[in-house]
Amino acid sequence: MQLEVNIARKAFTNAAGERHDVLADFNFALGPGEVGVFVGPSGCGKSTMLKIVAGLDHDYQGGIAYPSGARIGMVFQEPRLLPWRSVDDNVRLAAPKADDEKLSALFAVLELTAHRNHYPGELSLGLARRAALARAFAIEPDFLILDEPLASLDDALAVRLREQIATLVDSRCATTLLVTHDVDDAIRLGDRLFLLSPRPARILAELPIRTPRSARSEAEIAAIKADVARRTNGDRAERDA
Amino acid sequence: MLRLLSFTVFLAIWWVAALLAGGEKLPPPAAVLAAIVAEANSGALFFNLGVTLVRVALAFTLAMTLGAAIGYLMGRVRLADRLGDPWLILLLNLPALVVIVLAYIWAGLTEVAAIAAIAINKLPITVVTVREGTRVLDTALDEMAMVFAIPRWRAFRHVILPQLAPYIATAARSGLSLVWKIVLVAELLGRPNGVGFEIGVAFQLFDIPRLLAYSLTFATVVLFIETFLVQPFEIRLSRWRPRAA
Numbered sequence: 001m002q003l004e005v006n007i008a009r010k011a012f013t014n015a016a017g018e019r020h021d022v023l024a025d026f027n028f029a030l031g032p033g034e035v036g037v038f039v040g041p042s043g044c045g046k047s048t049m050l051k052i053v054a055g056l057d058h059d060y061q062g063g064i065a066y067p068s069g070a071r072i073g074m075v076f077q078e079p080r081l082l083p084w085r086s087v088d089d090n091v092r093l094a095a096p097k098a099d100d101e102k103l104s105a106l107f108a109v110l111e112l113t114a115h116r117n118h119y120p121g122e123l124s125l126g127l128a129r130r131a132a133l134a135r136a137f138a139i140e141p142d143f144l145i146l147d148e149p150l151a152s153l154d155d156a157l158a159v160r161l162r163e164q165i166a167t168l169v170d171s172r173c174a175t176t177l178l179v180t181h182d183v184d185d186a187i188r189l190g191d192r193l194f195l196l197s198p199r200p201a202r203i204l205a206e207l208p209i210r211t212p213r214s215a216r217s218e219a220e221i222a223a224i225k226a227d228v229a230r231r232t233n234g235d236r237a238e239r240d241a
Numbered sequence: 242m243l244r245l246l247s248f249t250v251f252l253a254i255w256w257v258a259a260l261l262a263g264g265e266k267l268p269p270p271a272a273v274l275a276a277i278v279a280e281a282n283s284g285a286l287f288f289n290l291g292v293t294l295v296r297v298a299l300a301f302t303l304a305m306t307l308g309a310a311i312g313y314l315m316g317r318v319r320l321a322d323r324l325g326d327p328w329l330i331l332l333l334n335l336p337a338l339v340v341i342v343l344a345y346i347w348a349g350l351t352e353v354a355a356i357a358a359i360a361i362n363k364l365p366i367t368v369v370t371v372r373e374g375t376r377v378l379d380t381a382l383d384e385m386a387m388v389f390a391i392p393r394w395r396a397f398r399h400v401i402l403p404q405l406a407p408y409i410a411t412a413a414r415s416g417l418s419l420v421w422k423i424v425l426v427a428e429l430l431g432r433p434n435g436v437g438f439e440i441g442v443a444f445q446l447f448d449i450p451r452l453l454a455y456s457l458t459f460a461t462v463v464l465f466i467e468t469f470l471v472q473p474f475e476i477r478l479s480r481w482r483p484r485a486a
């Protein structure tokens with residue numbers, strides 16, 4: 001499904017009563033099945049933007065447009081699983097109509113089969129993230145919102161989970177918004193990269209990547225990385241001048 | 242095993258104390274047992290215990306339902322909290338006796354008055370406890386339920402209620418022990434039957450074996466309900482928690 005985001009301004013009021021802009025002129029559109037990846041320094045307002053798109057925050061100027069009745073699957077920075085329900089029951093709470101076979105396949109891809117009956121308190125962070133991913137995919141979302149799904153995992157695990165996410169995204173064709181501070185992850189997962197400025201976050205540049213995810217060579221990834229570095233440094237030089 | 246031992250020690254101390262104090266003031270275990278058997282044979286014991294338990298059940302259910310609903314509302318809606326708070330403080334500090342006497346004066350010496358008076362005594366504790374629980378509800382989980390469009394009632398049942406469960410259990414626990422104490426006073430003051438009434442009669446006649454017979458059977462029933470109903474329920478509620486070492 002098509003997603004159009006036009007956030008003219010989003011501000012927070014701090015304890016001293018001063019207003020701070022978090023997002024300014026933040027406009028983009030994503031086509032059906034497209035993966036948009038947002039890369040920016042931490043604390044720049046990425047999560048705030050995701051919350052607005054997810055419909056959790058209505059206190060902003062602008063508008064979000066997508067077809068009514070769209071299903072949204074979200075993976076928050078913290079897994080946000082219900083500790084009193086098993087992994088399986090957590091997924092089924094969000095997706096009560098999910099087909100048993102499809103769920104089993106989903107758990108298999110995410111290597112969660114052995115943990116279906118575990119409670120979240122018994123899981124490592126990596127497993128809990130995957131359980132949260134399973135929940136988001138189980139509802140067969142039209143839009144998928146992933147907030148730093150690979151943060152604070154060790155490298156080997158992050159790579160595995162990244163591959164699992166890529167597999168799922170390619171098989172589901174959900175329009176995806178992914179936020180990360182890791183350029184490498186962004187290039188390997190995204191169809192389009194949005195480079196963000198520090199607060200208030202604006203979109204500095206938009207980089208489409210035409211090669212399909214699975215066909216990207218290391219050389220191409222390195223080239224894009226260099227391009228990203230040049231553009232973000234250029235911005236910094238401009239501001240410093 | 243340990244429980245049995247502590248019970249035996251209790252009986253031994255009682256027996257020695259009865260010997261020292263004299264049977265007039267503290268009848269020995271055997272005399273009290275005889276009184277229990279006599280009351281049981283006439284059927285009065287079971288009737289009075291039954292009547293008291295029904296009153297406890299009704300007042301407890303009423304106070305828990307109403308108290309939890311009001312507590313949740315006060316925890317969620319600031320206006321309700323502001324409006325209700327002074328009443329809550331008043332009720333919390335109002336002596337049980339005042340509530341009971343006023344209820345009997347205004348509603349007559351009726352069953353409704355008795356049950357309402359007991360429920361009103363327990364109500365504020367439930368409200369305060371559930372309000373506390375509602376205030377610390379995890380908004381992150383609320384957001385999760387919202388994004389995944391989990392229907393309201395389903396979200397309340399599976400996301401909100403489990404978070405409130407420990408608070409509701411605490412309210413039930415402390416509320417029940419309060420109800421056990423107050424029900425006898427309400428019966429003593431204005432009911433023609435029940436354990437409290439019987440204890441009142443025994444007190445007037447200075448019939449100590451009968452007084453102790455009712456007190457001890459009542460205490461046994463309370464202990465039984467706490468052990469076999471309340472505690473298993475609490476354990477069931479906290480099944481998912483990682484067990485403490």
